[in-house]
Amino acid sequence: MNKRARFAVVGLVLLAGGGLAYAQASKSKPPVAQAWIDLATYSGMGMGGGMNPLTMLGGAFGGGGRNTFGNTMTGRAGSWLDVTLATRNNPNLAEAIQSVPVNSKLAPELKLVSPKLQKGVPVSEDDEVVREEFEPPKGKIYLYWGCGDSVRPGQPQVLDMAKASPADYQKFFVGRRATQRGAHLADGRPSWPNEQDARMVPEGASLIGEHVFKGQGVPDGFRFAIGQAQDIMPPLELNQRDRDGVTQLEWKGLPTARAYFISAMGARGDNEMVFWSSSEVPENGTGLVDYQTNSAVDRWLKEKALLAPDARTCTVPKGIFGEGAMVRMIAYGTELNLAHPPKPTNPNLVWEPQWAVKVRLKSVANAMLGMGAMGEGASGRDSTGQPRRENAKQPENQGPLEEIGQGLDKLKGVFGF
Template sequence: MHVSFIATASTLALALSASLPAHAQAAPTELYIDVATHTMPGMPGMGAMGRLAGAMGGQRPAYGMTRHPGMPGRYMDVALHNRNAPGQSATQAVPKGLQLGTRIELLPRERSQGETGGSHDASGSLGLADGGSYRIRYFWGCGEQVRGRQPVEYSMTIRDGKPVQGGRAMAPRPVPEQAPDVGPQHVLWPNPGARRAVSDKASLVGSHQLEGDGLPGAMQFALGQADDFLPRLELDSSGSPGEGMTLEWTPVDGARGYFIHAMASQGDTIVMWSSSEDGYAGPELMDYLPESLLAQWTGKRTVLGADARSCRIPTEAFAGVDAAPMVQMIAYGSQRSIAEPRPADAGRDWSPAWTVRVRSKSTAMLVPGMAGATRDAAKPAARESARGLLRGLLGN
């Protein structure tokens, strides 16, 4: 299993992605809660092993891990922007089911000397040789055979660690950037003081309340089952790259649609495929989507509907590749906006003093060499493969 290839997929996703500016924010106090569930089918018990790996590596929960989860488990990011007291710490009372105690502390981010602030220009290493030229071959759609006009091909050269595309490169889908542009004005969880990761059985359901300098006195809200962590996305595969692969999954309660992206190498060629039925859709869709855009793309079959249960990767897509593709899949959950209730005696110029946005997703990744192991996860060979991958991720 080549860990560098996983890093390549993640950084290449950034290199090929495009986003729009964050939407305007009006309320004096805004709270953002993102939750994600991540699994790597075929790796039994990795929730506990992942926490052990983090402890062994000296790593603690960090803000931003919901966007691109690593080890299997549940993740939560909380960001508060209080314009009345920007950057001032706050306390959020949380329900018992979250298993993080009775409250969490929202604190400013401590930026390390080498931190880049989450740059999306792919200036870091892609895991590809600098100065090297690569050809991108892209396929799309579920089925036994590829449609006409496939694959689309273009070239990419790595210069000073940055990708330079040549030819008629595919344009990424315009996915609006909804995450807050975190800066000194925000306080966050997780933060340097957070020593506990989110449990695999954690739940957001219940009452939440924020307290702190400059916060509205009654910033209290309740979250229900529809706002909670999505269940695990149980993805399985059969077949082979040379003969075509069939992907199957159990329905995720609360999912509003699905999207799959796969990637493999063939010498100096990178082969990509997605489940989109209406042309190119890349790794930029492996993230939260606005509900309006999700509805639009489901209608156009860019995104698989909530009733989808399987997808066949055409034989031509990965025939002749050096290794099985890495497959990533996402189940899109709900997005909910909550605002301060309007008082009965409010005037015409009244506006809410606070808003809360909650969104969820569930993702899965089939690692090359482990696809198809889901049903046999309890077998010794599968367990040993999981341990080997864990050692690789830890660099041991």
């Protein structure tokens, strides 16, 4: 066989292989309708302004005493629920209904409304673009990891920001993350809460039971059940004890927690930032305090990047933080993914699901290192059981927190915060 013939045969094989792969891939079609449900519980300090990385974008979602979409991500103390629905049968769906169980205390239904997103204003070509000279941030960032009384050999990793290259930044801040799309705002995709239904999630609410989605273009029979494993998670009760300069973190276990992770960030001196995490391997944790897939959580447990569900304590090594630090802890719930009809076991059969739903859940605690128990702010409710308002006057002098916030501002452009 001459060279041209061999190339022809190879080409046919590649085309055949590609066609086979396409045929196999085409056997699974996207669902006609898709729903995303995000559940989040935040406890601890209701820190505002730029001092809490979880609330740095909070202003984009509103605030005050009413419920607004996106509170599952902003870190406001309390329990939050975000819902989004989409259907390929009606890309311009304006409204929909989600029937919820009585024990949700939001029954009989949630009204989902498509958001009215503001269009960006185009920049005039006649405007002169003023470019500011970039001044590299100064100072150093230190990374520690692992629970224990003292710093382990080989630590910390150090990043000198004045000398570091973009590759150095990438290497230093490489981290684990497997966060997929959840509830979101988009044209033609009704969501809750919204301006027409901005109810708060009541104290003691539960989503256990049957849920039904209805709307123009939504397939009939979009109904499913949420069980105890995917119910709203309780708040994390994070306590601290000081032992000769060593901070012992303790918490009550959550029955549905799949794993835990703790990270802390603080200042040391005028131009030094310190990151620490509970991971047994180097991990800054910037991408871990968020929803993660079940498979990723299980994999990171094996890698010892996360704390096991039966863990109840973790010690922050002595002396790594000079002037204080903010602690964030997350309990990962078990993500629920359902579709109807279920995916066939026979790979040769075409799978055309009518609907699918993804339920994500987490419980997150915020605290200042060395401040003991989180106190009455843990639940995000006041003495009457109502959501606590967050417009109380903040202390004028934030001390090391202000330095941390300023340091984060400098790094926003570098790390994409």
